[in-house]
């Protein structure tokens with residue numbers, strides 16, 4: 001059997017908790033198959049000493065996973081990670097052209113770091129390895145590996161949304177980026193809508209024509225494309241809810257909020273997650289339905305994320321002042337409407353928190369999938385489940401149709417849906433939860449990784465150009 005080699009921007013130590021969908025999912029899928037995980041260590045060097053040679057790759061073994069990590073220089077970190085990945089690709093792929101910062105120096109560093117990763121990975125590869133590259137940081141990696149003579153099967157999975165062609169075309173080097181995807185054998189997206197956007201881009205911009213077996217022919221190469229909606233480890237997560245830490249957390253929250261109904265948001269502090277819009281919808285709920293005053297509490301947990309990118313520090317102050325304003329306007333001596341916590345919560349405690357909450361607010365403005373929505377469902381007590389309020393702009397909404405779907409830009413509409421969630425009768429909650437559970441069970445993290453890897457293994461490497 002082929003060895004699996006996973007490549008992602010950041011390698012997360014499997015022994016530590018991670019806040020971030022990619023790290024959580026990759027860790028869970030690699031733990032099942034074993035293999036090599038290659039990427040950035042998370043360390044930054046002030047000098048150029050982090051650049052260049054293969055000797056600087058650090059290897060360690062954790063269980064059945066081998067980790068291979070390398071450092072970035074300060075310059076690489078600024079241009080590749082903060083600059084091109086998170087100040088160009090992340091905003092544009094989330095439809096936020098207004099936040100994109102196009103700078104030709106970022107592009108050059110992004111290309112150079114991808115080449116550097118490729119040259120460090122090459123000596124570690126075996127002839128029959130299956131290589132699985134993750135996410136927008138590494139779009140040109142396969143093209144760099146191919147240029148160095150790599151003939152392995154290489155798949156790519158995009159964790160974030162694929163925007164429609166006109167939005168993609170806002171990136172000055174959009175054609176180069178999309179052409180780079182044709183160096184892979186299989187390109188996977190979160191949803192059929194993302195596949196449709198990619199297909200329509202390559203048809204309109206590169207005259208692509210469809211081939212059998214979900215392949216597209218363009219740039220003198222063909223690539224297979226497909227939708228592989230990412231899932232969670234449903235049983236593992238449900239078990240955590242009833243393990244000791246989960247139960248302790250649940251009891252603590254139920255005791256602390258015995259007279260209140262809890263609404264919960266858990267996110268990275270990111271502008272794509274719609275946090276100010278969510279808090280405003282909660283404020284509207286208190287205005288429109290006064291019976292919730294002194295009764296409903298929103299706990300918003302937002303883990304620190306990309307704090308060196310300016311849009312994120314602006315969001316942080318916006319959230320501080322918004323939550324302060326609501327608490328000032330509606331708070332009582334013994335009740336604060338919003339508890340806003342700018343921190344990570346230990347993973348083993350999350351399920352207890354989810355289970356103690358009557359309503360989860362998962363209301364991103366745009367999201368590739370959103371695993372929090374699925375975790376919330378998995379953690380519920382099936383005999384008394386909470387209600388998921390979910391943005392129609394999350395990839396998860398294509399699967400989770402029995403959630404209450406909302407438009408997060410519509411503050412009043414969202415407030416009405418939150419009220420509906422808070423007052424939903426038990427039989428309806430049970431019925432919706434049952435259908436949602438069967439969805440997340442069918443498309444769990446094992447399904448995601450095995451269906452992607454099976455498709456990759458069956459894909460013949462075809463280099464029409466050579």
Ligand code: ADQ
Nearest residue numbers: 019020021022159267268303344345367368369370371372
């Ligand atoms: P993210 O944007 O990071 O992922 P998401 O899918 O919600 O978003 O995953 C977040 C993960 O981190 C969840 O497992 C959650 O439990 C955890 N997490 C978030 N905040 C936390 C906190 N404060 N404390 C502890 N844990 C926290 C990207 C894409 C998504 C896509 C995933 C996976 O943006 O659309 O679903 O990758 O493909």
